[in-house]
Amino acid sequence: MSATTASRDAPGIYHKAGSLRSERRWALWTAYASLIVAAIIMLAPPVYMFLTSIKTSAEIADLGGNPWIVRSPTLENYRALLSSPMFMGFFWNSVKVTLLVVAVSMVISVLAAFALARMRFWGSQWLATGVFLTYLVPDTLLFIPLYQIVGSLGLLNSTWGLVLVYPTLTVPFCTWIMIGYFASIPKELDEAALIDGANWMQMLVRIFIPVALPGIIAATIFAFTVSWAAFVYPTAFITTPSEMPLTIGVVSQLIRGDTFAWGQLMAGALLAALPPVIVYVFLMDYYIAGLTAGATKG
Amino acid sequence: MAQVSIRKVVKAYEGGVQAVKGIDLEIADHEFVVLVGPSGCGKSTTLRMIAGLEEITSGEIAIGGMVVNDIPPRDRDIAMVFQNYALYPHMSVYDNMAFGLTLRKFPKDEIKRRVENAARILDITPLLDRKPKALSGGQRQRVAMGRAIVRDPKVFLFDEPLSNLDAKLRVQMRTEIKKVHQTVKTTTVYVTHDQVEAMTLADRVVVMNHGVIEQVGPPQELYHSPNTRFVAGFIGSPAMNFIPARMENGSGALRLNLPNGIVLPVPAERTARYGAMAGKEVLFGIRPEHLTEPKNLDRQNIAVFELTPEVIEPMGMETLLHLWMQGHEVCSRIDPTTPAEPGRPMQVAADLNHMHIIDPESGRVL
Numbered sequence: 115m116s117a118t119t120a121s122r123d124a125p126g127i128y129h130k131a132g133s134l135r136s137e138r139r140w141a142l143w144t145a146y147a148s149l150i151v152a153a154i155i156m157l158a159p160p161v162y163m164f165l166t167s168i169k170t171s172a173e174i175a176d177l178g179g180n181p182w183i184v185r186s187p188t189l190e191n192y193r194a195l196l197s198s199p200m201f202m203g204f205f206w207n208s209v210k211v212t213l214l215v216v217a218v219s220m221v222i223s224v225l226a227a228f229a230l231a232r233m234r235f236w237g238s239q240w241l242a243t244g245v246f247l248t249y250l251v252p253d254t255l256l257f258i259p260l261y262q263i264v265g266s267l268g269l270l271n272s273t274w275g276l277v278l279v280y281p282t283l284t285v286p287f288c289t290w291i292m293i294g295y296f297a298s299i300p301k302e303l304d305e306a307a308l309i310d311g312a313n314w315m316q317m318l319v320r321i322f323i324p325v326a327l328p329g330i331i332a333a334t335i336f337a338f339t340v341s342w343a344a345f346v347y348p349t350a351f352i353t354t355p356s357e358m359p360l361t362i363g364v365v366s367q368l369i370r371g372d373t374f375a376w377g378q379l380m381a382g383a384l385l386a387a388l389p390p391v392i393v394y395v396f397l398m399d400y401y402i403a404g405l406t407a408g409a410t411k412g
Numbered sequence: 413m414a415q416v417s418i419r420k421v422v423k424a425y426e427g428g429v430q431a432v433k434g435i436d437l438e439i440a441d442h443e444f445v446v447l448v449g450p451s452g453c454g455k456s457t458t459l460r461m462i463a464g465l466e467e468i469t470s471g472e473i474a475i476g477g478m479v480v481n482d483i484p485p486r487d488r489d490i491a492m493v494f495q496n497y498a499l500y501p502h503m504s505v506y507d508n509m510a511f512g513l514t515l516r517k518f519p520k521d522e523i524k525r526r527v528e529n530a531a532r533i534l535d536i537t538p539l540l541d542r543k544p545k546a547l548s549g550g551q552r553q554r555v556a557m558g559r560a561i562v563r564d565p566k567v568f569l570f571d572e573p574l575s576n577l578d579a580k581l582r583v584q585m586r587t588e589i590k591k592v593h594q595t596v597k598t599t600t601v602y603v604t605h606d607q608v609e610a611m612t613l614a615d616r617v618v619v620m621n622h623g624v625i626e627q628v629g630p631p632q633e634l635y636h637s638p639n640t641r642f643v644a645g646f647i648g649s650p651a652m653n654f655i656p657a658r659m660e661n662g663s664g665a666l667r668l669n670l671p672n673g674i675v676l677p678v679p680a681e682r683t684a685r686y687g688a689m690a691g692k693e694v695l696f697g698i699r700p701e702h703l704t705e706p707k708n709l710d711r712q713n714i715a716v717f718e719l720t721p722e723v724i725e726p727m728g729m730e731t732l733l734h735l736w737m738q739g740h741e742v743c744s745r746i747d748p749t750t751p752a753e754p755g756r757p758m759q760v761a762a763d764l765n766h767m768h769i770i771d772p773e774s775g776r777v778l
């Protein structure tokens with residue numbers, strides 16, 4: 115009743131609202147359609163990895179039937195890996211190297227970024243640009259000279275060698291991210307802290323790090339991802355299985371000549387991918403909270 | 413006890429900009445001094461040198477009798493309030509105010525006492541647990557002042573603290589700042605480009621222009637006896653009228669020839685003062701309130717002549733007339749009950765007891 119009155123009184127408005135609604139529906143449809151396509155493309159490989167990892171070797175080798183269907187699912191591949199001291203050794207090597215590299219990278223890059231963003235000294239501008247340029251040199255170019263350096267330090271075939279070289283990948287980019295975050299903090303904030311009695315270190319720890327927390331988390335995620343997934347350097351520097359991280363351990367120990375232990379390979383790769391996923395899920399919450407807090411600061 | 417002495421201070425930035433060109437200023441204990449001047453005249457630079465945020469190129473600054481040129485900001489015992497407040501965004505209002513005391517290792521209960529006291533003075537007690545982003549502009553400004561008050565420093569430094577507020581709040585906070593100063597009596601140096609703010613707040617106003625001090629004095633003195641054309645034009649709103657004129661000597665008395673053929677007799681007691689300008693071009697300066705409808709005509713030295721208003725602006729308690737004198741706009745302030753009409757000539761009286769004569773070459777008020 116009231117609807118008919120309204121539409122007679124203001125047909126224009128109703129028409130407009132209707133067209134807006136249909137426009138919105140169309141936008142939603144295209145958004146969902148493209149997201150679904152993207153999700154299928156992105157998720158197909160890991161899903162296939164998962165399916166392969168719960169098949170028996172016999173089923174994997176069987177060329178008949180649909181490979182997307184698992185006839186007799188088994189956790190045997192996972193059990194074999196998790197009970198293998200060698201695989202657990204790879205895992206702990208990765209954890210150890212990654213935690214150390216993240217810690218070293220963050221300490222160096224936060225201090226470097228603070229100095230480059232805030233302490234005006236001779237050449238600081240050039241240094242900041244230089245830091246970024248080093249990031250552009252690909253690691254495939256660097257591993258030969260680095261091999262010599264690590265070798266002369268007697269750290270070949272040691273996870274400590276990796277702890278030494280990974281920061282060459284992480285520090286430049288993390289420093290660059292942090293310079294950006296620190297530079298966005300208004301100058302008056304350090305001046306207020308300076309007058310309040312803070313020294314440089316207190317200013318960094320009590321003001322800059324908390325205010326730039328989203329940046330710190332972004333840089334941490336980056337450093338974690340790089341050192342967890344590093345492949346070229348460990349391939350070049352590590353040949354002893356006991357010192358291998360997951361990335362090369364899984365590949366080098368589960369492929370014997372022409373024999374591919376596909377089931378275990380896929381199970382190993384999935385297990386290796388798990389920690390980054392957990393870190394992302396956990397830190398993303400803080401990351402997004404930090405971003406929105408900054409956005410409404412006004 | 414904290415007077416501030418600025419002696420022959422020069423600031424040259426890298427790249428050769430000389431922002432402050434050798435200024436001298438003595439600020440007494442408990443005094444409220446306002447540095448005022450147009451944008452870029454070196455006010456902030458001067459304030460930041462007192463704070464220790466900018467190095468002093470030459471000269472010296474002393475706080476409480478001690479030369480502070482080489483002393484870092486944290487050891488100068490000063491507190492500063494910035495235009496954009498510069499509150500720590502991740503800390504509560506309480507922690508913002510307590511930060512300086514915490515760094516100085518004050519005991520917890522002393523910090524609490526001081527913060528609560530400052531919060532009471534500023535009327536922000538209910539806000540102590542909030543983060544800065546949950547505060548309005550005026551509230552942030554109060555917190556920034558609270559952060560200065562709790563430190564109980566030798567000197568307060570303010571750099572355009574009200575410029576980010578809307579007009580109404582600005583007037584309100586201005587009163588607030590004056591009230592706080594009357595309570596805590598801390599020596600204060602306050603920077604603003606707004607001459608009304610300067611006049612209302614200051615014990616003494618320092619007018620700066622192009623890196624030099626034009627004049628220092630109490631607000632009334634600056635208003636009634638400006639030393640230079642710049643000060644005369646900068647202080648007061650609407651601004652003083654400057655009318656080109658010719659000083660002439662006629663049988664022992666001086667006369668001032670204005671455009672439109674208007675001739676004003678210079679008061680006899682000023683003959684000696686202006687004698688040197690006889691026969692020369694000068695600027696005749698008179699404030700709008702001394703160019704009004706004819707009244708108090710029994711007083712001495714009132715000259716009446718005829719002008720035609722072009723624009724009439726009723727302000728309520730007064731009416732502003734914009735009159736033209738051969739291409740020179742002249743502003744007059746009249747009583748709102750006085751009839752006036754655009755284009756209709758009317759009688760205007762100049763109160764020559766308040767006239768100023770400016771030497772156009774030196775820019776000095778004689």
Ligand SMILES: Nc1ncnc2c1ncn2[C@@H]1O[C@H](COP(=O)(O)OP(=O)(O)O)[C@@H](O)[C@H]1O
Pocket residue numbers: 425426427429430431449450451452453454455456457458
């Ligand atoms: N960091 C700086 N480097 C170079 N020149 C500066 C710097 N800060 C200010 N100036 C210059 O010094 C002059 C005075 O600046 P400032 O003291 O900020 O003026 P005000 O506060 O009176 O508006 C201006 O010409 C300004 O451009």
Ligand SMILES: [Mg+2]
Pocket residue numbers: 455456457572
């Ligand atoms: Mg300024």
